[in-house]
Amino acid sequence: MAPPIIELREISKSFPGVQALDRVSFEVREGEVHALLGENGAGKSTLIKILTGAHQPDSGTILLRGQPITIPDTRHGLKLGIAAIYQELSLYPDLSVAENIFMGHQPSNRFGVVSWRQMQQRARAILHELDADDLDVSRPVRGLSVGNQQRVEIAKALSHDARILIMDEPTAALTQHDVDRLFEIVRRLRARGVAIIYITHRLEEVFLLADRVTVLRDGRVVGETMHVSQTNQAELVRMMVGRTLDTFFPKDAAEPGEVVLEARNLSYGRTTRNVSFVLRRGEIVGLAGLVGAGRSELAQVLFGITPAESGEIRVEGKPVRIRNPREAMALGIAYVPEDRKLQGLLLRMNVRENTTLAVLRQLLRYGFVDDAAEMRLTQEYVDRLQIRTPSQMQQVANLSGGNQQKVVLAKWLAAKPKVLILDEPTRGIDVGAKAEIHRLMNTLAQQGMAILMISSELPEVLGMSDRVLVMRQGTIVAEFDRAHATQEAVIAAAMGADALHTTPAASTTLT
Amino acid sequence: MTTETRAATSAQPSRLLSALRTQEGVLFLVLVVIVIVLSLLSDRFLTVNNLLNQTRLFTETALLALPMTLIIISGGIDLSVGSMLAWSAVMLGFSWQLLGLPLPLAVVVCLLTGAIGGAINGALIAYVRVPPLIATLATLAIYRGFSFGISQARSARGFPEEFAFWGQGQVGPFPTQFLILVVLIVAMHLLLARTGFGRWVYAIGNNELAARYSGIPVERVKFTLYTLSGLMAGLAAFIFTSRVTTTRADAATGLELDVIAAVVLGGTSIFGGSGSIIGTMLGLVIITLLRNGLLLTGVKGDATFMVIGLVLIAAVLINNLVRRR
Ligand SMILES: Nc1ncnc2c1ncn2[C@@H]1O[C@H](COP(=O)(O)OP(=O)(O)OP(=O)(O)O)[C@@H](O)[C@H]1O
Ligand SMILES: [Mg+2]
Numbered sequence: 001m002a003p004p005i006i007e008l009r010e011i012s013k014s015f016p017g018v019q020a021l022d023r024v025s026f027e028v029r030e031g032e033v034h035a036l037l038g039e040n041g042a043g044k045s046t047l048i049k050i051l052t053g054a055h056q057p058d059s060g061t062i063l064l065r066g067q068p069i070t071i072p073d074t075r076h077g078l079k080l081g082i083a084a085i086y087q088e089l090s091l092y093p094d095l096s097v098a099e100n101i102f103m104g105h106q107p108s109n110r111f112g113v114v115s116w117r118q119m120q121q122r123a124r125a126i127l128h129e130l131d132a133d134d135l136d137v138s139r140p141v142r143g144l145s146v147g148n149q150q151r152v153e154i155a156k157a158l159s160h161d162a163r164i165l166i167m168d169e170p171t172a173a174l175t176q177h178d179v180d181r182l183f184e185i186v187r188r189l190r191a192r193g194v195a196i197i198y199i200t201h202r203l204e205e206v207f208l209l210a211d212r213v214t215v216l217r218d219g220r221v222v223g224e225t226m227h228v229s230q231t232n233q234a235e236l237v238r239m240m241v242g243r244t245l246d247t248f249f250p251k252d253a254a255e256p257g258e259v260v261l262e263a264r265n266l267s268y269g270r271t272t273r274n275v276s277f278v279l280r281r282g283e284i285v286g287l288a289g290l291v292g293a294g295r296s297e298l299a300q301v302l303f304g305i306t307p308a309e310s311g312e313i314r315v316e317g318k319p320v321r322i323r324n325p326r327e328a329m330a331l332g333i334a335y336v337p338e339d340r341k342l343q344g345l346l347l348r349m350n351v352r353e354n355t356t357l358a359v360l361r362q363l364l365r366y367g368f369v370d371d372a373a374e375m376r377l378t379q380e381y382v383d384r385l386q387i388r389t390p391s392q393m394q395q396v397a398n399l400s401g402g403n404q405q406k407v408v409l410a411k412w413l414a415a416k417p418k419v420l421i422l423d424e425p426t427r428g429i430d431v432g433a434k435a436e437i438h439r440l441m442n443t444l445a446q447q448g449m450a451i452l453m454i455s456s457e458l459p460e461v462l463g464m465s466d467r468v469l470v471m472r473q474g475t476i477v478a479e480f481d482r483a484h485a486t487q488e489a490v491i492a493a494a495m496g497a498d499a500l501h502t503t504p505a506a507s508t509t510l511t
Numbered sequence: 512m513t514t515e516t517r518a519a520t521s522a523q524p525s526r527l528l529s530a531l532r533t534q535e536g537v538l539f540l541v542l543v544v545i546v547i548v549l550s551l552l553s554d555r556f557l558t559v560n561n562l563l564n565q566t567r568l569f570t571e572t573a574l575l576a577l578p579m580t581l582i583i584i585s586g587g588i589d590l591s592v593g594s595m596l597a598w599s600a601v602m603l604g605f606s607w608q609l610l611g612l613p614l615p616l617a618v619v620v621c622l623l624t625g626a627i628g629g630a631i632n633g634a635l636i637a638y639v640r641v642p643p644l645i646a647t648l649a650t651l652a653i654y655r656g657f658s659f660g661i662s663q664a665r666s667a668r669g670f671p672e673e674f675a676f677w678g679q680g681q682v683g684p685f686p687t688q689f690l691i692l693v694v695l696i697v698a699m700h701l702l703l704a705r706t707g708f709g710r711w712v713y714a715i716g717n718n719e720l721a722a723r724y725s726g727i728p729v730e731r732v733k734f735t736l737y738t739l740s741g742l743m744a745g746l747a748a749f750i751f752t753s754r755v756t757t758t759r760a761d762a763a764t765g766l767e768l769d770v771i772a773a774v775v776l777g778g779t780s781i782f783g784g785s786g787s788i789i790g791t792m793l794g795l796v797i798i799t800l801l802r803n804g805l806l807l808t809g810v811k812g813d814a815t816f817m818v819i820g821l822v823l824i825a826a827v828l829i830n831n832l833v834r835r836r
Binding site for chain 2: 326328344353360363369
């Protein structure tokens with residue numbers, strides 16, 4: 001087998017109050033996909049930021065092709081052929097695909113004038129290698145699907161002639177179809193000898209894609225790097241969380257109570273059309289559909305972000321008007337949004353301020369924030385969701401991706417809603433915490449909460465839901481109870497009957 | 512759990528250091544240096560009389576800087592404060608001298624004028640959704656226009672003796688307006704740092720969309736902030752009029768620059784989301800003392816402007832360095 005192209009030896013890195021990496025050794029070879037696993041906050045992103053030059057290690061050495069090197073910044077890292085696609089995409093929405101690909105190193109003539117024609121040609125050539133000829137290099141990135149944006153990110157990495165490509169949870173926000181395409185690209189790059197570090201919380205991907213796997217826990221390597229053929233999912237989970245864990249969705253059969261929320265012929269623009277459904281106390285209803293079917297848009301109508309233009313909403317039998325989130329909250333509705341950075345978090349504020357934001361009014365005494373009560377409430381949710389943070393005063397921006405997601409969940413659970421709308425609640429969350437959140441949803445439903453869950457992971461929808469609603473083109477096209485909600489039935493409904501006949505790969509195209 | 516205890520122990524020895532690492536800490540050091548240098552340069556500088564006197568000039572700017580801090584933290588800006596002050600002052604003189612209102616009532620008119628001016632800003636920004644920079648740039652011109660139109664370029668004067676109490680009088684050793692200011696500083700600090708409203712202000716400046724999604728009444732908060740800014744401009748107008756015993760339409764021209772400079776020097780992010788009243792007050796004290804001290808040491812007015820500009824840049828640089836370590 002090939003010698004390691006890059007090797008980390010005894011790398012340590014700490015942040016105030018956190019030992020993010022503790023003497024981690026790790027290596028990748030040319031032409032291999034090396035999976036990096038670990039719980040939220042285990043240190044995965046920190047490790048790759050050290051490789052790209054975004055962070056400097058406190059101690060330890062980095063060897064590139066056997067030579068010790070330092071990587072003072074990411075520009076330098078790129079020059080060495082180390083590129084990363086981060087957890088959050090970082091494209092400039094108003095610039096074109098080609099400009100994004102060549103951001104910072106545009107092909108130019110000797111007077112420094114950017115050569116647009118050359119840039120577009122080269123962009124097209126790179127995308128061709130990725131089998132993404134369908135992307136128009138002159139259109140702006142804004143409005144591209146997440147899958148396409150990611151292809152642009154990969155093209156950007158390749159434009160630097162990356163020999164080491166790092167992917168941090170690349171599939172977290174992708175549809176199944178895009179995941180399949182991504183895998184194709186990854187295999188293609190591997191065949192070309194690129195060394196790939198692949199971070200994911202979806203263990204099945206490890207076995208589909210990776211050659212070797214390394215597990216981190218609390219900043220340390222657990223055991224040693226293994227070939228994927230030598231291990232299995234259960235073992236990986238045990239290594240990640242330090243104990244055996246039942247990752248199966250623990251949904252109990254529920255006895256749905258009376259109707260809490262009823263929608264009648266709700267419409268908004270073109271995205272929500274004549275939607276009617278009911279939600280009962282104590283039940284979890286899954287909302288399935290393809291990306292663009294209007295699931296998040298429906299949630300935003302219910303939560304008053306884009307109030308319904310026509311139709312009726314009833315809460316506990318009474319017709320209500322929901323014109324803004326405040327009115328929705330007053331009626332006991334909460335919404336955990338899809339995009340935590342944009343819609344969920346105050347990144348530069350701390351864990352406590354974020355957790356209590358939606359219930360701050362209840363923590364006021366004569367207008368003043370009751371510190372002790374606020375601290376108690378926050379601690380309750382930090383413990384309950386196992387949010388990994390050195391203290392409640394930590395800036396949310398410094399938390400790992402999965403822990404940020406938990407903070408958003410905490411904010412809305414603290415509101416103790418009657419109706420909880422969850423939009424991709426477990427995106428970026430590790431297996432252990434995911435099972436924990438599912439257990440929590442189960443308990444909340446048992447206590448009488450009605451939960452509407454949007455999820456792009458079909459197993460999650462099928463495993464957790466008492467009923468499944470399927471949306472297509474802005475309207476609800478099918479409803480299944482738990483017994484009848486099979487993968488095939490849901491997919492068929494989401495695609496529409498005609499599409500099923502024409503698309504052979506239907507089973508993989510559902511989001 | 513283990514990480515938490517680790518955090519607690521490692522935080523102990525560096526508490527002093529981390530206090531100095533804040534913008535307030537840096538400003539405090541800068542202030543100490545300035546006081547030392549100026550008192551070496553001029554023996555008239557570090558005298559109780561001189562310093563107390565400074566607070567008279569300082570108060571009007573400070574009154575405007577208090578709400579400005581909140582506004583900038585919320586991600587906005589109010590350029591019209593100087594104009595609102597002038598308009599309110601003119602209304603005071605006008606309603607007293609020309610309309611013949613009793614003086615206390617004229618003062619109420621003055622405060623109301625400011626509040627209305629601010630409420631108009633607030634309505635434009637919060638409900639019509641005009642960007643704050645544009646809205647208040649427009650009203651900066653419009654309110655100034657009102658001042659000239661209403662006063663017809665005449666100044667009101669001849670206020671009764673007892674009216675001077677608010678701008679020239681003393682309570683014990685302290686100038687009257689200084690005591691008013693102290694009360695308001697404490698109130699504003701508490702409002703921003705300890706109340707739910709203050710938390711909302713930070714939240715809006717941090718991520719307005721997330722704030723909205725969390726049920727914060729974003730429009731109402733913004734409207735309140737700009738109205739408060741107007742009301743404080745009215746109060747500053749009243750104290751200003753009492754101090755200079757005349758109301759002129761060109762009063763406080765360009766004052767918004769001093770106010771904004773103080774807020775930014777005080778460490779409030781011009782992009783919103785962070786800042787404090789204490790920082791703003793330190794920033795303002797530095798600017799005021801520099802002006803006064805340099806004047807006392809014989810530096811010409813134009814040069815003091817430059818020095819203040821340099822201090823502004825230096826403070827931000829030092830802070831950046833210290834923060835990055
Ligand atoms: N800039 C920072 N300042 C302070 N602490 C940080 C910073 N970046 C990361 N950390 C902390 O370091 C630890 C490791 O974080 P990291 O982002 O590497 O986790 P991760 O394994 O990528 O987790 P996830 O799966 O949730 O993305 C966490 O406890 C995190 O809070
Ligand atoms: Mg991460």
